[in-house]
Amino acid sequence: MKHIISHPLSNVLAALLGGYLFTWGFISLAITGSVFSGVDFHTAEHGALLIAFPLYLLMFFWIAVSQRFWLSRAVSFIGGTLMTLSAWYLQATIVQAGV
Amino acid sequence: MQTGNTRQAMAWLHTWLGLLAGFVLMVCFFFGSLSVFDREIDRWAIPETRFDPQPMPSYDNMLKGIFEKSEPDVAEYNQLMPIYHDPAAGDMTPRTELPPDEYWAYTTHRDPVLRMGVGFRVPHPAEADEHNHIHGNLTIDPRDGSLVPDDHLKIGSDWFYPLHYSLNLEWKFIGYYIVGLAAFFMLVALISGIWIHRRIFREFFTFRPAKRAQRKTLDIHNMSGVIALPFHFFFAITGLIIFASFFYFPVNSTMLKPLHELSEEIEASHKGLPHDRAGIDADIASVDAMIADAKHRWSERGMPGEVGFLMVTHVGDLNSYVSIYRAGSDRVALVGEGIHYKAATGELLREDPPHSFAEGAAEFLTGLHLQHFEHWFLRWLYVFGGLLGCVCIATGFIFYVEKRKSQHARAGSQGSRLTDAFAVATVTGIVVAACAMLLSNRLIPTDTSGKGDWEKIVFCSVWGLTLLHALWRSSPVARAMSNPAWREQALTITVLAVAAVIANWLTTGDHLIKTLFTERYLAVAGTDISLLITAAIAWVSARKLAPKPDKSLTRNLSTDTATREVGYE
Known part of the structure; x- marks a missing residue:
């Protein structure tokens, strides 16, 4: 895919959105997963948010400068969506159980 | 690219x-x-506040009376009351008749004046589960309890300070998002700057004043960027972390709100601090006695100190409790070693335990950014x-x-x-x-x-x-x-x-x-x-x-x- 020519601005936009979605999915899943494993919500939230920005930066750079155009976008957008949906499902399970 | x-x-x-x-x-x-x-x-x-920093004044003799006389802010009432009030329950409660639900007072080792505030509850809220508070904030001279006029702007703490994280653009919190995006771009610029300047160590010692303006400027740009690089990186990322759960990754108030609320209720029951009002009126015992007890407990732990933050939750209710937090002027982390008492009796309800590693790390980073230490x-x-x-x-x-x-x-x-x-x-x-x-x-x-x-x-x-x-x-x-x-x-x-x-x-x-x-x-x-x-x-x-x-x-x-x-x- 190295022949694809894209404007830097579109790469930055993709990196911002894709990186954000991936990070959102990651922290949501990290929090719900931790709570499911018995960790206190706020402890899980603090831990996830400490990792959030380094992870966002990593994803941003990967999408913005990567030679693997489609792979970086697929991982960020599809991965982010899947993690978000998983977190949603896990939350529903925990809330339903009431613990 | x-x-x-x-x-x-x-x-x-x-x-x-x-x-x-x-x-x-x-x-x-x-x-x-x-x-x-x-x-x-x-x-x-x-100029009328040019006197030495003061400790938290007596609650029983001074603060209580001031709290009881305070009123909701007119502008905030006009803005929020129509949103919070349930019209099906009848007319809106007049501003001066809103009952108080929360009192707080805050001071630091650099404050001659004392900041105080009251959160008034809306008796007939449209959404009962929400935090339906209309506020009334004030500043007093703690030596005699007199009010510092509201329209005397604290240029440092109420204008310059919020300007640096919100640009003082409050509409839809747009300023916070602009600053957040800029801080993130700064992290990107710092990392990409290190990447493109491969000879970063040599550039740190390079300044050619005799060269033309463009070259000199670049030398100063590189030098100032490298010399304070950890500082710049740290401040950008901690600034983002401070507001992350409110604005940048608000999972707890959006997608994970049901889980957050469930955990709050469980946490409240574990802590023994009532989550809701009981609906039964009750007086408040001596808060000064609770403060004296809290100071005694801090001393016993080997960390004697003054009160920095004081809060009364569910004011006037049987479930009301008083939270007393220690001023953190002798440490980096923003921890208050909170001690909580039942307001009606003064009975000790809880001493906050040491926080988990993740919470401790977040408190340390936040404290390092906000530098409340002396x-x-x-x-x-x-x-x-x-x-x-x-x-x-x-x-x-x-x-x-x-x-x-x-x-x-x-x-x-x-x-x-x-x-x-x-x-x-x-x-x-x-x-x-x-x-x-x-x-x-x-x-x-x-x-x-x-x-x-x-x-x-x-x-x-x-x-x-x-x-x-x-x-x-x-x-x-x-x-x-x-x-x-x-x-x-x-x-x-x-x-x-x-x-x-x-x-x-x-x-x-x-x-x-x-x-x-x-x-x-x-x-x-x-x-x-x-x-x-x-x-x-x-x-x-x-x-x-x-x-x-x-x-x-x-x-x-x-x-x-x-x-x-x-x-x-």
């Missing part, structure tokens, strides 16, 4: 995201630096680190323009001209606006209604004028020359800063000999000295920027025209 190499892509990110974010980051860094001494600037701006040398290092960030951003602007202005001039492009004008308004313009605001604070009579609002108008108007001035004077940049607005605004800073110091002397009698020697008051002396140093730096800069006579013309033209300012129009 995919088609080029990684270094080119990083250079693109560094240049363009750095430039775009730079206009916001300059505001964040400059006013963030001033915020290190926000309370001291408050003392300068409100360590003056470190506070000054924060100021210098922040100002070094300003230097890095400003030289970045200048390098961008210097590198491109000849090319743009040949092509007839206005890019450099506009960038330069915005840079002038962002670099010198904010200093002009800040000095003008301080001067107006001393010139507007104390009894003027809405004095603080007038000061805000002065700040915004002057800042706007600096941009207009920079744009008006920018035409030489389109011909690859310098914008005279840089020098003119530097001179304006000199005049305004000196005038502010003189106005402070004339209106309060607090001149430097008095505040430094005869009746020492370092908050005011420090602000005055900082203004004078600013004036001196601006004066030296203006002299350096003075147009130099062109020697080739001097040789050819008559004496009258020989001194023509060829650098300008």
